[in-house]
Amino acid sequence: MxxxxxxxxxxxxxxxxxxxxxxxxxxxxxxxxxxxxxxxxxxxxxxxxxxxxxxxxxxxxxxxxxxxxxxxxxxxxxxxxxxxxxYGECERRLFSILAKNGERIFVLGPGGDVLVANAVQDGFFEDKQVKGMSFDITSSDGFSKQFPMTFTYWVTDAGMAFIKHYMEGSDLN
Structure with missing residues (x-):
């Protein structure tokens, strides 16, 4: 055939x-x-x-x-x-990088919180709320807002286990 x-x-x-x-x-x-x-x-x-x-x-x-x-x-x-x-492309790339280098802490720039939101929600990354650079806006009417420019994350034990399973091809469910 x-x-x-x-x-x-x-x-x-x-x-x-x-x-x-x-x-x-x-x-x-x-x-x-x-x-x-x-x-x-x-x-x-x-x-x-x-x-x-x-x-x-x-x-x-x-x-x-x-x-x-x-x-x-x-x-x-x-x-x-x-x-x-x-998981988005940024999260998948981070999983691969973290698996290779074994690091448990990483820093992302502006918007980093959005790029890893699902991994944070799933308990794989923890935002350490490290004070760093910020962008401050103050208007003439008194409105003031501060936007963080860096985000520091810790890879949790659950995150390390997930990354290990991912890299091994083990079941992710």
């Missing part, structure tokens, strides 16, 4: 889901291929749910060398959905 072509719209959706990067968090290479989670030969399934973006190296490690097992790839796929629906 000849293999069906994966529709362009499905390929695009898979690549967008992974941010046009390898779905394995410790890799994230920008060169990607579309891989079947359950081989096409077994299922003839080219659905979005059965496809994942992998770099050529990880694709080979998964399909041929079997260094990466199917359950792990399913978890990577599941985690992409959770991450993409809950």
């Amino acid at each position: 000849s293999r069906e072509h994966i529709p362009a719209s499905v390929q695009r959706a898979v690549l967008v889901e992974a941010g046009h990067r390898c779905a394995i968090p410790t890799c994230r290479s920008t060169t990607t291929e579309i891989a079947h989670i359950v081989p096409w030969a077994e299922t003839q399934d080219n659905s979005f749910e059965n496809l994942i973006a992998l770099c050529p190296n990880c694709h080979t490690r998964f399909d041929q060398k079997k260094d990466i097992d199917r359950l792990s790839v399913r978890k990577y796929k599941q985690n992409l959905g959770i991450l993409n629906n809950r």
Whole structure:
């Protein structure tokens, strides 16, 4: 049986889901291929749910060398959905950076509070309310407002555990 072509719209959706990067968090290479989670030969399934973006190296490690097992790839796929629906690009990048450097404290500039709002709400980052630079506005009618220019965050124990699970491809639920 000849293999069906994966529709362009499905390929695009898979690549967008992974941010046009390898779905394995410790890799994230920008060169990607579309891989079947359950081989096409077994299922003839080219659905979005059965496809994942992998770099050529990880694709080979998964399909041929079997260094990466199917359950792990399913978890990577599941985690992409959770991450993409809950956390913004800034939060996802911070998760990766913090996993690599092991730091528990970081500082963001103006608007940083908005960029990590979901991770703060989920208890992964804690705003330490460190006084720093601010922008003060005072109007002629007496209105005065102060806007912080820096935000200092601590990565909580829950945040460290989440980041570890994310980088390992463990279940994020």
